Structure formats: C-alpha cells, structure tokens
Amino acid sequence: MKKSLQILMLLVMPFLVHAQQISGTITDKNGPVIGATVSISSSNGTITDVNGAYELKVPAGTHDVSVAFVGYNKKTINVTVASGENKSLNVTIEENVELLNELVVVGTRSRPRSNIDTAVPVDILDAKELTSTGQNTFDKALTYRVPSFNSVQTPVNDATSLLDPYEIRNMGPSRTLILINGKRKNLSALLYTQTSPGRGETGADISAIPQDAIERVExxxxGASAQYGSDAIAGVMNIILKDDVDYGSVTLRGGITGEGDGESVGVSLNAGTSLGEGGFLNYTVDFSKRELANRPGTVNAAGEAADFGANIADVQEFLNRRPDAGNINGSPETTAAKFLLNGGFNISSNTKGYFNGAYVYKNVNSYANYRTPYWRTITDFPYLANFFPGDHPTNAGGYDGYVPTFDGLLNDYNGTLGVRSEMNGWTYDGSFTVGGNTQTYKVTNSHNRNFVYSPSTWLDANSDGAVDPGEINEGSLLYRENSPISFDPGGTRFNHIVGNIDISKEISSSLAMAFGAEFRNETFTVIEGGKASYDGGGADSFAGNTPENSGKFNRYNIGGYFDLSYDVTDNFLLNGTARVENYSDFGQAFVWKLSSRYKLMDDKMTLRASASTGFRAPTLHQIYTQKAQYSFVPGAGIQVGGLVNNVSPQAKLLGIPQLDAEESFNFTVGLGMRPNDNFDVTVDYYNISVSDRIVLSTEIGPTSGGGTPLDQVLTDNNLSDVSFFVNALDTKTSGIDFVANYKNLSAGNGTLGFTLSGNYTIQNERDGDVKNPALVAGAGQSVVNDTQEALFFTSRPKTKWILGVNYELGKFGFSLNNTYFGTTTFRQQGMDSNLKTEFKPKVVTDLGVNFSATDKVNISFNVNNIFNVLPEWEFKALNAAGETLLNDAAQVQNQSNLITFNQRYSQMTYDGYHFSQLGSLYNLTVNVRF
Incomplete structure (x- = not known):
C-alpha cells in the first residue's frame, strides 16, 4: 500500500509545479470555511485547510478564481498574476439558505423543494455520510444510517449470495422503488425463494452501485405510486450521481474481520472533465475483492444420526475430525468491477442533454451444505470413492464426503439518455432508459445421482425387418458413475426499456403543475441449464432449469400522471397527484395522492400530512418462475420441492388463480422543527394498508388420505411439496420515524455534532383471514403458515435507533455511532407450534477516525462493531405447553437442532437474523485528490 501511495503522489505532482501562486483564506460570517474548493479550471484546484487557508499554483496571466462550497453561493473573482508573483487573495462567501437545505427531487413532480419545505418525509444522505460508515457496499451503508432501512445477508448462500434483500418499513424489497437521477432502475433477475426475509420478492441491485459515484441519496x-408508478408503496430511493469536474480522487481500501478472515481490498477512481461549453462528464471505476469469512457451527451428533438414519458411532467419528461437519457458511468470496458515468451537455441556450450509464460485474463463490459420508454414503454411491477421494480411515478410496460449490455470475447495466428544455415558462423533459440484470450459475464438485438411461437402440443386423435376439442394445446409464462433476444450471435475466415524458410549468409564484407519461417494456428470461444439471432430478445441491420451465416472457405498460402544487400562502402548501396505468397482462390501475404542509413560528416549525393510494404490479419473476428446489426440511434433511407458476397446467389443476396487483392506502402525518440553523428534528407517523399482498406460499405437502389432484401433481413430478405465488394477504403496517440533528457545537478547540434517529414499528400484521385457494383449504392446509407470517411481519427489528456523535478537531475527525437493533421474532419451519424464537436486542458500536494529512490526502480508519457484538437468540414459550417443553433439556436440544440444521447455523438459525454475524470489521481507506 505504501508503494501505491508513492506512485499516486508522483502522478499528482505535475499539478503542483508552477512558478506563481495565489494564496489566502476563505471565510464566512462565522470564520474560516474548511474544505471549500478554490480553482481556476477543472484541472487546477485545491481545498482549504482547517484554518480556511489555501495555496493555488498558477501560470502567469489573468484567471477567474472560483470559490465553491456546499450550502454557499459560488463566488468568482478575476485575478492577474505576474511571473514569479505570490498573489494574496482573501475571499468571504455567503450562505445560501436554499442550498443549505438542499433541493430534493422526490416528493412532488411539479418542482423541487428544500428538505424542510416538503410535504412528505425525505431523508438526505450525502456521500460523506455513506463512506464514513466504513461499510463495503451501498446497501450496508444505508443499514447503519437509515433506521427504517434494513438489509442483512441471508444464512444460506446460493443464488441469494449475489445480492441481499433490503426493505424500508418492513415492507419487503419489491415495494421500494429505486431511481437513479430520477429515472427508474431495473429490477434484479433474482427471485428470493429461500425461507428468509424477502422470500418471494425481488428488487433492484443497489449493492452494485459504487459509493464513490454517489453525490447524495434522497x-x-x-407511498408514491401516484407520482412514480408501481413498486413505490413503501417509498422511493433516488440516487443522485456526482457531477464534479473541478477535481478527482483515487481511493484505496483494505479491510479484515476480527477473526482474521474476510480480507477485502479495493481501488476506485472518480474524476470529471468539462464537456464542451458548460457541459460535464463525471466517471467512476471501482474494483474490489472480498475473501470468504466462514462462520460454521459445531454440529450435534445425535441430531445428525436421527436426520440421516446413520450409525451414531460413524457420525461421532466424522465430527471428531470435523466438528463443523465440513460446512462453509458466512460471507462468501466476492469479486466486483463497477463502471459508471454521468454527464450533461448544452444543446442550445435553453436546452440541455444529459446521460448516465453503469455496468457492474460481480462473481461470487459460495458453498452448499457439506455432504457428509453418512449422508451420501459409499454404500449407496460406491462410485463417489473415485469422484471424491479423501482420508476417511475405513471407506473405500478414503471417501469422506464432499462439498458442492456454487459460483454465481452477475452482470448489471443501466443507462439513460435525455433532453431537458425550457420554453415560454414550460420545462420539457424527455428520456430513454434501458437496464438489465443477468445472473448465471455454475455448480462444481457435485454429481447427478439419479438413474437415467439413454434410449435403447435396434440394429437390424440381418435386414429382415424383425427384432431378433441380440439386435437390441439396452440404453446406458447416463449419470451416477458416469455423471459429470461440474454443471451449468442456467440462470435468469431481466431487462426493461423505459420512456419518459415530463412537462412542468410554474403558472405563477404560488401555482405549479406537471404532467407526463411513461412507457415501460419488461422481459424476464429463464435460461435453460445443461441437460445433466436437471435430468432425472439434476445436480446434487442445485438443480438446473429444465426446458419446459425456461423461456422468455414479456409485458408492457403505459401510464400517465397529473400533478398540481399550490402554495395557498407562503406557509400553506397543497399538492395533489393522480395517475393511471395500463398493463398488458392484468389491466388497469388508478391511484392518487394528496399532501400538505403548513409552516409556523417564522418557518421554524412545519406540520405535514399525506394520504395516498398505491399499487404494485406482480413482477414477471413471480408470474412465470417454475422450478425444482433443494431445501432443508427439519427432521428430514434436504428435500426437493417444486415452485409452480400461475399460468402452468399444474396451477390450473390446483385451482391457483392468476396474480393481480397489490393495492395500498398510505397515511402519514408529521412534525418538523428547526429552531436554528444548527438544530432540526422531525417526527412522522405512518400507516400503510396493503390488500391482496402477493406471497410465495409455504410448502404444500400431500394430503393424509391421498388421491387428490394435489397428490397427483406431487407424485407425477417426484416432489415432496409444492409452492406457488398467490394474492393471499391483507396487511396493516404502522410506525413512527424520528430524526434529530445538532451540529456546530463548540467543544474545546473543535466542533461537535449529534444525530439521533429511530424507527419504531407499532403494528405489522395480517388483516383478516388468509385467502387460500379452495384445493388447499379443502386439504386442511394454508398457503401462509406461522413461519411465513414471521418472515413477513417480525423478521426485521421492531425498533431500530442510531445515535451518532461527530467531533472535528484540526486535521482530525472522529465519529462514534451506536446502532440499536431491536427484537426480531421467528417461527421457524418444523419447530414446535408452542414456541417462537427471539433475537435479543443488541447495540452495535462503530468508530471512525479521519485524518486530513494534507489538502489532497485523506486517511480514514473504521472499526465496525468495535465490541464484537454478535446476534443471540433464545426460545420463548407461547403458552403453558411451551413452558413445559422448555423445562426439558433434551426437547430444547431437539428443537434447536431442527431450526439450525443440527447447529450448522447455530448463530442465526436457518431462517435469518437481524444484523451481521461477522463480528468486528477493520477498514482502512486512503483517498488522494488531484
């Protein structure tokens, strides 16, 4: 790393070699301004130090010296410097209240408002807040900055290792709309089907966005479906990209966990340049590599023997050598390359073009559960001695089991090209957006263990047209001892094409209107796997996509909106929006939104409220996905289940209705106060009702009597159970968001700032009975069981709070953040119905130290989870029968084995947890500006 820094400093030296200089101080009414940019061009600039001082090397001649800083009016001064002269230039800059409050794009379609002037709650996070977390990815940074936002790695790492489910206000990843510079980002190709938070949903891959490319996040x-369309039931995240041209930087990153694994390295470049007269191009290149961080549990022998019908002595012998049963689970090895650009250019005096584009490559190497020698035995599969020789003391060839690997490859891209023009008071914005996500997989170190034969052949040796003895050759065994050990299971692909027209006008100083239309074409593709990956049941650990379940599926929709914003007085705002959408596959939706804001006490207090309806269209993934899937069934080990789609013959046989859109009603009321420029606080109550919520059903098994169409489907397809998507639930969610900030408090020779923010869930539950298809109800089963309800409603923290303290002292900056993760509750599959599990509330403390070594070199050191706090769960009795069970140590051990796969996932159980299991993380970052 030292050598790299030396090279970087050599690269920036040419910018410092001049014979003349301009120097001085930059101040405001309160004193020195730290970090202001002083420049004469896009390639020659510097920033002020802790005393507001700067030195700028310049060539002889006349220059326009520009001084800029966030929240201040930009100031430009014409200066002439003679050869060899050291020119003194002191500049005072003035605050701009609108800039200090930051104009936000989301919240209304008619015109931007400052963040204290909006009628709805908007969080604004700048780039510094995100990078100060020390987290490796954008989604994890948000988890430790936004209380209502949650994202955590799933316990089982197959396809879900490529991206983790996230959500706002416990509403699932598919109910938060992601925008980039105000334009819709494409969904991921991945559909979460594991029994974990986010089950049955999909969302955009926000972890793929390089943090160094982000200016701020709104x-x-x-709820904002009326303004932005489907998927905005819980809210909208708008990612604003950097547009700087005055400077660039190279960032070097390195990290490791407290256990000495999970090493990470990364390098990113962010820079900009002018593009024609008044245009810009900002670009980011980011490469990173993170090694495996393994957190296996110590496996219980008795549970293993019971699950696999194995001799306890054989199990104990293996576990004595491998206490974790060879399992590898935790944070997988990940390699990523990210490229992003953002630009704008002038077409004429009143017309501007804009564009942005990104491409992300991600490769993840993870593992399935280890196939122990008493699970896949040498007796049942004698050929495994040749496939996977080991060091077992008695088995043929030393066969000691094997661990299938799972490699996931992700390619994600998005791009927008648009034109914005002003004419006669009207603003016209037309844009074209494309985006896509492809995920393909590879399984190695496995085998196809199924009996499948090639067709028999007839060779008419004597040409008599009759089948004579010896003329028929029986088909050969394709797999088992003839099986490959590497498989191509296929994958999935999603892409969309979006066209937007947005027109707005400020009719008067108090009235503004906007209207527009959007056309969206979506395509979802299930990529067929290699034959060996699915034939007869497919590869052990992860079966491929069969031809009948593969294909390309498409739909389009067109929508239009009208928005009116009326400042009744300087203090009283009314805003209304209506939207109509029409989808090619399920029809029409009409939604509306009304919001209002009233300012009191000379704008020091704001009252705000909104009411809206919303909708979420079923994704193409949910409509068309059909597959066989391996999963752990408590007490029965790994079984093969089937997911049938809603347009299949099997769905018609089962009486499964086709999917319709979810509908919602949102109500929000809040209070904001800003007594002075340094202190602000907001409190918002929200209430969200969703009807016909789309869920992935629980696994529906055979009936006790047999003979039903359900039993026939399971038998014909060699499945232990079947699941499907259905509009099954009406739900109610309510809670309170709180945000308070106090900054610029003098403390010794430095300044102190505090932030306290929190989210408390008052209600998150089912409203009414489950809407079961007749066949399922008639079989005495339900598409939503206790496990499903817990995943929907209690698997994210009931409350989450973040207390942050920041202290600036000279060249040093210190931050200390405490994140309180409240209780999460699960009802794991297979667990006794008289019990539940609770993850205990925990506080995770993060420490950051920032050192401005020079005006161009910045060094940051972060310790995340400095006290090595880990998730911790316990059983809770639901009734007297549960209390009795918990008094029996043997029963407690058995229940624990059931939900952790015999302690393989002892720390988080098989279904999930509420924050990282990796413990302490140490990260060092060096940023060099040029």
Missing part, C-alpha cells in the same frame, strides 16, 4: 419515506 429517501422518500412515503
């Missing part, structure tokens, strides 16, 4: 915590 998070609208309110």
């Amino acid at each position: 998070i609208l915590r309110d």
Whole structure:
C-alpha cells in the first residue's frame, strides 16, 4: 500500500509545479470555511485547510478564481498574476439558505423543494455520510444510517449470495422503488425463494452501485405510486450521481474481520472533465475483492444420526475430525468491477442533454451444505470413492464426503439518455432508459445421482425387418458413475426499456403543475441449464432449469400522471397527484395522492400530512418462475420441492388463480422543527394498508388420505411439496420515524455534532383471514403458515435507533455511532407450534477516525462493531405447553437442532437474523485528490 501511495503522489505532482501562486483564506460570517474548493479550471484546484487557508499554483496571466462550497453561493473573482508573483487573495462567501437545505427531487413532480419545505418525509444522505460508515457496499451503508432501512445477508448462500434483500418499513424489497437521477432502475433477475426475509420478492441491485459515484441519496419515506408508478408503496430511493469536474480522487481500501478472515481490498477512481461549453462528464471505476469469512457451527451428533438414519458411532467419528461437519457458511468470496458515468451537455441556450450509464460485474463463490459420508454414503454411491477421494480411515478410496460449490455470475447495466428544455415558462423533459440484470450459475464438485438411461437402440443386423435376439442394445446409464462433476444450471435475466415524458410549468409564484407519461417494456428470461444439471432430478445441491420451465416472457405498460402544487400562502402548501396505468397482462390501475404542509413560528416549525393510494404490479419473476428446489426440511434433511407458476397446467389443476396487483392506502402525518440553523428534528407517523399482498406460499405437502389432484401433481413430478405465488394477504403496517440533528457545537478547540434517529414499528400484521385457494383449504392446509407470517411481519427489528456523535478537531475527525437493533421474532419451519424464537436486542458500536494529512490526502480508519457484538437468540414459550417443553433439556436440544440444521447455523438459525454475524470489521481507506 505504501508503494501505491508513492506512485499516486508522483502522478499528482505535475499539478503542483508552477512558478506563481495565489494564496489566502476563505471565510464566512462565522470564520474560516474548511474544505471549500478554490480553482481556476477543472484541472487546477485545491481545498482549504482547517484554518480556511489555501495555496493555488498558477501560470502567469489573468484567471477567474472560483470559490465553491456546499450550502454557499459560488463566488468568482478575476485575478492577474505576474511571473514569479505570490498573489494574496482573501475571499468571504455567503450562505445560501436554499442550498443549505438542499433541493430534493422526490416528493412532488411539479418542482423541487428544500428538505424542510416538503410535504412528505425525505431523508438526505450525502456521500460523506455513506463512506464514513466504513461499510463495503451501498446497501450496508444505508443499514447503519437509515433506521427504517434494513438489509442483512441471508444464512444460506446460493443464488441469494449475489445480492441481499433490503426493505424500508418492513415492507419487503419489491415495494421500494429505486431511481437513479430520477429515472427508474431495473429490477434484479433474482427471485428470493429461500425461507428468509424477502422470500418471494425481488428488487433492484443497489449493492452494485459504487459509493464513490454517489453525490447524495434522497429517501422518500412515503407511498408514491401516484407520482412514480408501481413498486413505490413503501417509498422511493433516488440516487443522485456526482457531477464534479473541478477535481478527482483515487481511493484505496483494505479491510479484515476480527477473526482474521474476510480480507477485502479495493481501488476506485472518480474524476470529471468539462464537456464542451458548460457541459460535464463525471466517471467512476471501482474494483474490489472480498475473501470468504466462514462462520460454521459445531454440529450435534445425535441430531445428525436421527436426520440421516446413520450409525451414531460413524457420525461421532466424522465430527471428531470435523466438528463443523465440513460446512462453509458466512460471507462468501466476492469479486466486483463497477463502471459508471454521468454527464450533461448544452444543446442550445435553453436546452440541455444529459446521460448516465453503469455496468457492474460481480462473481461470487459460495458453498452448499457439506455432504457428509453418512449422508451420501459409499454404500449407496460406491462410485463417489473415485469422484471424491479423501482420508476417511475405513471407506473405500478414503471417501469422506464432499462439498458442492456454487459460483454465481452477475452482470448489471443501466443507462439513460435525455433532453431537458425550457420554453415560454414550460420545462420539457424527455428520456430513454434501458437496464438489465443477468445472473448465471455454475455448480462444481457435485454429481447427478439419479438413474437415467439413454434410449435403447435396434440394429437390424440381418435386414429382415424383425427384432431378433441380440439386435437390441439396452440404453446406458447416463449419470451416477458416469455423471459429470461440474454443471451449468442456467440462470435468469431481466431487462426493461423505459420512456419518459415530463412537462412542468410554474403558472405563477404560488401555482405549479406537471404532467407526463411513461412507457415501460419488461422481459424476464429463464435460461435453460445443461441437460445433466436437471435430468432425472439434476445436480446434487442445485438443480438446473429444465426446458419446459425456461423461456422468455414479456409485458408492457403505459401510464400517465397529473400533478398540481399550490402554495395557498407562503406557509400553506397543497399538492395533489393522480395517475393511471395500463398493463398488458392484468389491466388497469388508478391511484392518487394528496399532501400538505403548513409552516409556523417564522418557518421554524412545519406540520405535514399525506394520504395516498398505491399499487404494485406482480413482477414477471413471480408470474412465470417454475422450478425444482433443494431445501432443508427439519427432521428430514434436504428435500426437493417444486415452485409452480400461475399460468402452468399444474396451477390450473390446483385451482391457483392468476396474480393481480397489490393495492395500498398510505397515511402519514408529521412534525418538523428547526429552531436554528444548527438544530432540526422531525417526527412522522405512518400507516400503510396493503390488500391482496402477493406471497410465495409455504410448502404444500400431500394430503393424509391421498388421491387428490394435489397428490397427483406431487407424485407425477417426484416432489415432496409444492409452492406457488398467490394474492393471499391483507396487511396493516404502522410506525413512527424520528430524526434529530445538532451540529456546530463548540467543544474545546473543535466542533461537535449529534444525530439521533429511530424507527419504531407499532403494528405489522395480517388483516383478516388468509385467502387460500379452495384445493388447499379443502386439504386442511394454508398457503401462509406461522413461519411465513414471521418472515413477513417480525423478521426485521421492531425498533431500530442510531445515535451518532461527530467531533472535528484540526486535521482530525472522529465519529462514534451506536446502532440499536431491536427484537426480531421467528417461527421457524418444523419447530414446535408452542414456541417462537427471539433475537435479543443488541447495540452495535462503530468508530471512525479521519485524518486530513494534507489538502489532497485523506486517511480514514473504521472499526465496525468495535465490541464484537454478535446476534443471540433464545426460545420463548407461547403458552403453558411451551413452558413445559422448555423445562426439558433434551426437547430444547431437539428443537434447536431442527431450526439450525443440527447447529450448522447455530448463530442465526436457518431462517435469518437481524444484523451481521461477522463480528468486528477493520477498514482502512486512503483517498488522494488531484
């Protein structure tokens, strides 16, 4: 790393070699301004130090010296410097209240408002806040900055290792709309089907966005389907990209966990340049590599023997050598390359073009559960001695089991090209957006263990047209001892094409209107796997996509909106929006939104409220996905289940209705106060009702009597159970968001700032009975069981709070953040119905130290989870029968084995947890500006 820094400093030296200089101080009414940019061009600039001082090397001649800083009016001064002269230039800059408050795009379609002037709650996070977390990815940074936002790695790492489910206000990843510079980002190709939070849903891959490319993030915590269309039931996240041209930087990153694994390295470049007269191009290149961080549990022998019908002595012998049963689970090895650009250019005096584009490559190497020698035995599969020789003391060939690997490859891209023009008071914005996500997989170190034969052949040796003895050759065994050990299971692909027209006008100083239309074409593709990956049941650990379940599926929709914003007085705002959408596959939706804001006490207090309807269209993934899937069934080990789609013959046989859109009603009321420029606080209550919520059903098994169409489907397809998507639930969610900030408090020779923010869930539950298809209800089963309800409603923290303290002292900056993760509750599959599990509340403390070594070199050191706090769960009795069970140590051990796969996932159980299991993380970052 030292050598790399030396090279970087050599690269920036040419910018410092001049014979003349301009120097001085930059101040405001309160004193020195730290970090202001002083420049004469896009390639020659510097920033002020802790005393507001700067030195700028310049060539002889006349220059326009520009001084800029966030929240201040930009100031430009014409200066002439003679050869060899050291020119003194002191500049005072003035605050701009609108800039200090930051104009936000989300919240209304008619015109931007400052963040204290909006009628709905909006969080604004700048780039510094995100990078100060020390987290490796954008989604994890948000988890430790936004209380209502949650994202955590799933316990089982197959396809879900490529991206983790996230959500706002416990509403699932598919109910938060992601925008980039105000334009819709494409969904991921991945559909979460594991029994974990986010089950049955999909969302955009926000972890793929390089943090160094982000200027700020606007998070609208309110329903916004009327303004933006489907998927905005819980809110909208708008990611604003950097547009700097005055400077660039190279960032070097390195990290490791407290256990000495999970090493990470990364390098990113962010830079900009002018593009024609008044245009810009900002670009980011980011490469990173993170090694495996393994957190296996110590496996219980008795549970293993019971699950696999194995001799206890054989199990104990293996576990004595491998206490974790060879399992590898935790945070997988990940390699990523990210490229992003953002630009704009002048077409004429009143017309501007804009564009942005991104491409992300991600490769993840993870593992399935280890196939122990008493699970896949040498007796049942004698050929495994040749496939996977080991060091077992008695088995043929030393066969000691094997661990299938799972490699996931992700390619994600998005791009927008648009034109914005002003004419006669009207603003016209037309844009074209494309985006796509492809995920393909590879399984190695496995085998196809199924009996499948090639067709028999007839060779008419004597040409008599009759089948004579010896003329028929029986088909050969294709797999088992003839099986490959590497498989191509296929994958999935999603892409969309979006066209937008947005027109707005400020009719008067108090009235503004906007209207527009959007056309969206979506395509979802299930990529067929290699034959060996699915034939007869497919590869052991992860079966491929069969031809009949593969294909390309498409739909389009067109929508239009009208928005009116009326400042009744300087203090009283009314805003209304209506939207109509029409989808090619399920029809029409009409939604509306009304919001209002009233300012009191000379704008020091704001009252705000909104009411809206919303909708979420079923994704193509949910409509068309059909597959066989391996999963752990408590007490029965790994079984093969089937997911049938809603347009299949099997769905018609089962009487499964086709999917319709979810509908919602949102109500929000809040209070904001800003007594002075340094202190602000907001409190918002929200209430969200969703009807016909789309869920992936629980696994529906055979009936006790047999003979039903359900039993026939399971038998014909060699499945232990079947699941499907259905509009099964009406739900109610309510809670309170709180945000308070105090900054610029003098403390010794430095300044102190505090932030306290929190989310408390008052209600998150089912409203009414489950809407079961007749066949399922008639079989005495339900598409939503206790496990499903827990995943929907209690698997994210009931409350989450973040207390942050920041202290600036000279060249040093210190931050200490405490994140309180409240209780999460699960009802794991297979667990006794008289019990539940609770993850205990925990506080995770993060420490950051920032050192401005020079005006161009910045060094940051972060310790995340400095006290090595880990998730911790316990059983809770639901009734007297549960209390009795918990008094029996043997029963407690058995229940624990059931939900952790015999302690393989002892720390988080098989279904999930509420924050990282990796413990302490140490990260060092060096940023060099040029």
